[in-house]
Amino acid sequence: MKRFHVEVRVKPRPGLLDPEGKAIHHALDSLGYEGVAGVRVGKAIDLELEASGRNEAEARAREMCRKLLANPVTEDFELTVAEAPSEDAGSPSS
Amino acid sequence: MKRFHVEVRVKPRPGLLDPEGKAIHHALDSLGYEGVAGVRVGKAIDLELEASGRNEAEARAREMCRKLLANPVTEDFELTVAEAPSEDAGSPSS
Numbered sequence: 001m002k003r004f005h006v007e008v009r010v011k012p013r014p015g016l017l018d019p020e021g022k023a024i025h026h027a028l029d030s031l032g033y034e035g036v037a038g039v040r041v042g043k044a045i046d047l048e049l050e051a052s053g054r055n056e057a058e059a060r061a062r063e064m065c066r067k068l069l070a071n072p073v074t075e076d077f078e079l080t081v082a083e084a085p086s087e088d089a090g091s092p093s094s
Numbered sequence: 095m096k097r098f099h100v101e102v103r104v105k106p107r108p109g110l111l112d113p114e115g116k117a118i119h120h121a122l123d124s125l126g127y128e129g130v131a132g133v134r135v136g137k138a139i140d141l142e143l144e145a146s147g148r149n150e151a152e153a154r155a156r157e158m159c160r161k162l163l164a165n166p167v168t169e170d171f172e173l174t175v176a177e178a179p180s181e182d183a184g185s186p187s188s
Binding site: 003011028036047051068 | 103161
């Protein structure tokens with residue numbers, strides 16, 4: 001089993017209200033930042049998964065998104081999978 | 095001026111409590127997902143910025159993160175900048 005690092009982004013679907021994004025946009029305007037054309041806020045979820053390969057890690061992460069992490073009616077998600085550096089190198093089993 | 099799409103990820107600093115991540119980790123366990131070694135939850139913020147170039151867009155986004163989007167004591171942030179496709183192609187000014 002290898003360790004994979006999955007970065008998930010869950011975002012409100014286009015067209016749906018995003019009150020937190022609107023609040024941040026307003027705050028940026030108040031702070032004097034010009035040229036901000038849009039702000040959308042969602043969740044960034046980092047998963048550390050044990051899996052036999054990248055495809056399995058991605059398939060499981062997608063299933064977790066569909067079943068728990070994202071609301072299929074109001075949210076979209078995207079994810080990236082990367083093999084985690086083997087941090088266990090410092091703890092040999094011998 | 096060009097349009098840039100900036101993806102910001104704001105995450106709780108390593109070692110700090112992340113109750114939402116813990117709750118999701120517990121829920122994944124309850125749903126029968128094994129091999130989940132860690133879950134961290136933060137914010138995914140998408141900014142649409144007008145800027146003269148990529149460097150300016152990134153510098154302004156970093157400043158926004160430092161001043162508003164991330165709590166410098168408890169959160170880290172990372173961001174990626176991409177030039178947005180010119181969606182105005184469909185609305186000629188003629």
